[in-house]
Amino acid sequence: MSANGTSPGGPISPSAAPPVPDLNAIIHLSLNTIMIGHTFLTLLLPLLIALFYFSTPQGRRRPIFVLNVIAIILAFTAGMMIDAFAIHSILSPQSPWPPSVNIAIGIIGAFQSILVDLILLVRLISVNPLSHLGPIRFAILTSLPILLKVARLVNLIIFIKVLADAARGPLGPENIAIVWASTPYLKIEWTAQVVDNAYVSLAFLWTIRDRGNRQGVTSDIHPNRVTFAQRMRTLSRIALSNFIIPSTFSIAQLIVVYRNVNVLIVNEVVLVNTMLAVFGVVFATVWAGNVSQRETRINLWEDAPPTDDGAVEKHPRRFAFPGLGTWRVASAPQTLAVGSMEYTIPMGETGLVERDGIVSEREKNGGMSQIVAVETSPYWLSMLV
Incomplete structure (x- = not known):
């Protein structure tokens, strides 16, 4: 093409020229995503190291540890994909990646949320085992969170199928935006997430509060050391943070989606909520491992x-x-x-x-x-x- 804007087939009319993307908007959005996602991403590796350092060989074989490692791996994978997606959008705004990449990131984030609530459920079962409660009381305690997780998985699978169908064709991004804003799947997921997290967290808090009141003993030979009741109070605060922070952001997600706020803001709220939820449950596991390590490595x-x-x-x-x-x-x-x-x-x-x-x-x-x-x-x- 020559310098005067002609081609072998004749001059190019303004209506036939490809649309020029809004570079300022793309850079602004990508930088926001990088700042949020990369901040959490840089903290995941130290958290993973601390998780292994404060665990024992036997503890690493327990379900709670395996689930925490999977949660960190999923968060790290999602963070890397978000960084790569944002950097590519800045460097190559005229050749964006297909919508399937965005769908994959969303699927990982949704599974992270379900996995975090599964970790909380495993903690609840660990302090209320079947042998202690009996079959009937155990079923009453765990039936609601289990049913909610099954419903969330079914809802997620249906949502993935709808998004995959909408992504086909040249108008894939536009169709995905319409599905995102008009279908009830997100509202169902986030409502179930609030109920699931609130139920499991409050049940866990009630249990450790009851255990702390009944088993708060002190040491006769080292009265200045941290007592069991004090450890329970600390664990209660950590469990409370695991409940308040994810629930607050889940409610914020519902508010922004019901008020038809810009989908980009919704994505940022979802990203922060998912990362904070992962950090909360893993930090609680690291803290419990630190306490257990100090207790078991004290010489007789x-x-x-x-x-x-x-x-x-x-x-x-x-x-x-x-x-x-x-x-x-x-x-x-x-x-x-x-x-x-x-x-x-x-x-x-x-x-x-x-x-x-x-x-x-x-x-x-x-x-x-x-x-x-x-x-x-x-x-x-x-x-x-």
């Missing part, structure tokens, strides 16, 4: 102050032992297994008796009996890791 013995002749004696030290609220005696084996950690007791004859979260250790040495009260964490707390 510590050095006492030197005597007058300079000798250093060994005294019993506070340690963690799974408590079930009943009397248990562990005197036959010389090694006790606590999770994946093993404690070898350097005694000749030792008896450990536990009741209501307090372990009494009795050492028989030359006819003398020494009893030490030890604070313990119940077994269900370690299941949160």
Whole structure:
């Protein structure tokens, strides 16, 4: 084509020229997306490292840990795709990627939301096991969140099919925008998400509040250390944040979609909500792993102050032992297994008796009996890791 705007077939009329994209709008939208998505993306790797660091080999085989890793992988994948999509939109605004890329990002985000609520449900089941509640009470507790998740999956599959059909043809982006704004699938998903998250989070908060009131014991040998009740209060605050933050943004999603706000703003709200929900549940798991690691790695013995002749004696030290609220005696084996950690007791004859979260250790040495009260964490707390 020559410099005067002609071609071998003749001059190009203004109506036949391809539309020039609004570069300012594209750059503004892409930069917003990069700033939001990349900020969370840079924090995912340290969070994943912390998740592995504060976990044990046995804890890494539990469903709660596997689900957390999957949630981080999905969030990282979605973040990389969002970054790549935004960068491509800035560098090549006249050759945008097909709508299927946007649909794939949305599908990953929807599965992330369902996975986050599944993690909360697993936590609820870990503190309310079937053996503790019985079949009827367990079914009553878990039936609503399970039915909601099944309904959300069915709704998501139908929505994906509708979006895939709308994306076909040259008017795919326009058709997707119409489907996005007019169909009820998003409203169904976000309403079910609010109910699901609220139910599971409030049930979990009620459970740990009840357990904290009944099992809030202190250590007789280290009264200044963090008590079980204090740990429960901290866990309650974390669980409350897992409920308030996602629910607030889910309600914001419903408000903007019912008020027919610009779809770009809706996308930004959804992106922030999904990332914050993932960070909330994974951070709670990291915190629980940190507590469990500190409890299980405390040695059974510590050095006492030197005597007058300079000798250093060994005294019993506070340690963690799974408590079930009943009397248990562990005197036959010389090694006790606590999770994946093993404690070898350097005694000749030792008896450990536990009741209501307090372990009494009795050492028989030359006819003398020494009893030490030890604070313990119940077994269900370690299941949160």
